[in-house]
Amino acid sequence: xxxxxxxxxxxxxxxxxxxxxxxxxxxxxxxxxxxxxxxxxxxxxxxxxxxxxxxxxxxxxxxxxxxxxxxxxxxxxxxxxxxxxxxxxxxxxxxxxxxxxxxxxxxxxxxxxxxxxxxxxxxxxxxxxxxxxxxxxxxxxxxxxxxxxxxxxxxxxxxxxxxxxxxxxxxxxxxxxxxxxxxxxxxxx
Numbered sequence: 091x092x093x094x095x096x097x098x099x100x101x102x103x104x105x106x107x108x109x110x111x112x113x114x115x116x117x118x119x120x121x122x123x124x125x126x127x128x129x130x131x132x133x134x135x136x137x138x139x140x141x142x143x144x145x146x147x148x149x150x151x152x153x154x155x156x157x158x159x160x161x162x163x164x165x166x167x168x169x170x171x172x173x174x175x176x177x178x179x180x181x182x183x184x185x186x187x188x189x190x191x192x193x194x195x196x197x198x199x200x201x202x203x204x205x206x207x208x209x210x211x212x213x214x215x216x217x218x219x220x221x222x223x224x225x226x227x228x229x230x231x232x233x234x235x236x237x238x239x240x241x242x243x244x245x246x247x248x249x250x251x252x253x254x255x256x257x258x259x260x261x262x263x264x265x266x267x268x269x270x271x272x273x274x275x276x277x278x279x
Contacts, residue, residue, distance in 0.1 A: 123268065126212050129244030131275060134236060138188030139279045140181040141173055144235055147192025151200040165193055168266045169232065175270075177279030190235040192242065197252065198227040212247040225251035232272055246272045 143166065150158040150165075169191060170180050181187035194210070210231055229249045233242035248268060256264075 123248055123250035125246060125248040125272060127244070127246045127275065128212055129234075129242060131234070131244050131277060133243045134189055134234065138186075139178045140185045140187040141178050141189040141191055142181040142185075142187035142237075144190040144192035144233070147194070147233060147235075149194040149196075151194075151196035153197060153200060161195060164262055164265070165195065168262075168269050169193065169273075171266065172269050172273050173276075176273070176276055187237060190237050192231075192233040192235065194229075194231040196229045198229075201229070210245070210247060212245065228252045230268065230272070232269070234276070244275075246275075248272050 148162060148165075150161045152158060152161065173180070173191070178189070212231070227249060228251065229247060231245060231247045233245035235242050248271075250268070
């Protein structure tokens with residue numbers, strides 16, 4: 091089973107990735123984001139618009155400076171917003187969701203690409219060559235599950251660079267934009 095801490099850390103990393111460029115090579119390199127997608131969305135129930143959080147697939151792998159609970163809460167809030175914009179709703183306790191959503195975030199200092207590949211089966215392969223040490227590579231994973239299957243039917247992994255000197259509000263806004271881009275293939279209901 092996918093380590094939930096791994097996934098949350100991945101999300102935190104990508105949350106901080108979208109940066110504005112001033113033109114220097116290092117800043118341009120730090121704005122790069124790569125993404126890899128695997129799976130088939132057609133296997134999800136086309137009739138229902140209810141989704142819920144996967145019971146075990148959620149994780150944040152970050153250093154002690156990052157409040158993992160706050161990052162996880164923001165991740166769920168941002169994912170909920172993206173899904174609602176597509177016509178889905180977060181399932182209440184009496185509903186049977188047609189989709190389970192899992193996620194993870196990781197900083198490179200806490201989880202290498204090799205570890206991500208081993209746990210998630212995906213790696214976006216973002217290079218850190220030529221990037222200033224003030225940036226750290228982060229990875230965000232979102233996986234969609236059919237509630238009757240233990241394996242994800244679709245997943246997306248994005249990697250980018252964090253700017254830890256930005257305000258939490260700036261990082262959250264960039265993160266929301268990233269998640270919207272990551273979930274673009276999910277059909278609108």
